[in-house]
Amino acid sequence: MQFGIFTVGDRTTDPTDGSTPGEYERIKAMVTIARKAEEVGLDVFATGEHHNPPFVPSSPTTLLGHIAARTERLILSTSTTLITTNDPVKIAEDFAMLQHLADGRVDLMMGRGNTGPVYPWFGQDIRQGIPLAIENYALLHRLWREDVVNWEGRFRTALQGFTSTPRPLDGVPPFVWHGSIRSPEIAEQAAYYGDGFFANHIFWPKEHTAKMVGLYRRRFAHYGHGTPEQAIVGLGGHVFMRRNSQDAVREFRPYFDNAPVYGHGPSLEEYTRETPLTVGSPQEVIDRTMSFREYVGDYQRQLFLVDSGGLPLKTVLEQLDLLGEEVVPVLRKEMESLRPAGVPAGPTHAARVARRDAEAGA
Template sequence: LAVENYALLRRLWTEDVVDWQGKYRTPLQGFTSTPRPLDGVAPFVWHGSIRTPEIAEQAAYYGDGFFHNNIFWNIEHTAQMVNLYRRRYEHYGHGQADQAIVGLGGQFFMRKNSQDAVNEFRPYFDVAPVYGHGPSMEDFTEMTPLTVGSPQQVLERYLGMVEHVGHYQRQGFLIDHAGLPLKTVLEQLDLLGEILPEMRKGYAEGRPAHIPEAPTHASLVEKARVAGTLTEHRTVGVDDVTGQSPYEAALKGAN
């Protein structure tokens, strides 16, 4: 279903009128999808998966990003999935395996003092449906990326992911888990903010120059412009989040 739907989505992004018939949804006849992609350039897509090799294969086939959930499985499983994606990315001619665009999930509970973190999080862990009635919190944190401790412990554990999956472009975190109250979630965000500069610095250290950053809309527009595939009839504009369209700015600069 995911493979078929995504193949259709790409056609809807790149073709003005689509005739399509598949296995899992109603056929389309003379269908035009609106609104069209900004600047006529489809967004960069991350394909997320926990344990489905077909999703890693799909991401590699299109040269898209692969985001591994990395929450409930051991790091060996995560590395196996990421390495599959990297090999197939290279197989399809998008670049070297280590240049594939990878993201990882993660989860933590932090307090300044590690024992305070353990004591405070345990009652939530023990009754949360997704955690409770299974391994102890100590076993779960050993077997999975869940890290309960001090900010330094969280920092060191997630910087260590590079040793298992190679250099990667995105690290996401699940913070509002296990029924934590809003006040506590916001405190977790504050603590993450304190270690974020060091985390970014750590991920950047030792990264070879040939390993790219994850594409942005602006970089995709520029790539299309250089390739001569940027179409001037597409709608352009300004939004209050990203500002002026890079394509519109380029057009104004040329006039």
């Protein structure tokens, strides 16, 4: 199983001292966080894609390309690549280029994002969000698998005899996750292609996540990709830790109360009770994370959010130390001991190339 972190790249004011990181500071901090993730033994670093303040990661492949040059084994991914407002041709070329530069340590997560105005900024209509996601990915899927593509659709000009360059590394495209919080159509899309399904698993109760993952698993099997248990599932999660639970709650409360996505609504206690947000000791994070498999089954990737809401970089790096030293080693051992034979491990480029070659030789 793969463990890692994802960032949304927000520049939020720290409510404890009133400071707000500049764009340069926040971008550099994300690089530091990624390198620290590799140092402490995590497997994945993923970045969001946003095109509006207070966020900075408007160009994920630029950021990930820089991180690729400064890491050796970390899988570099996105926690959203906007399939609705990016040109599929540009996605195909950008991520294939990144795949070569990173020696295959690349995958990506397709999503529609959470910022409605991004649609007109890029010349699209938000009312066509689901159709755009479906059509654009159908094209992207072909661009990575066919050397010459002829294409005609609703939302972009036709392609005639087009070849996307560079071609995917070793002839194997980057692995794709389809991320969604609430849309069953996206779970269906992931199942249709036999791709991964990533449930953000932050804002909604566990019952909702269980329904979405269950739908994806059933449809994955329906399309002939394997058993429901063999479907490729990823989960998000938000944690804040101190060795003493009371210290964690006391320190995190002002960040929760003032966070743009959490604040001024339910209390911290209500939110941690009703959603997977976990604020407490490393053991509490272990126990809560282990409980996820009780309602989604054995899964392949767990990504934690640890750097949002104005937390200072020093605190984020301390969170990574706790993840790497006390949480992930236990989770990795326990999850692996429970994983039945036949349930696949997390996707890697090397494993996918080996599988392709084995199937070709069979």
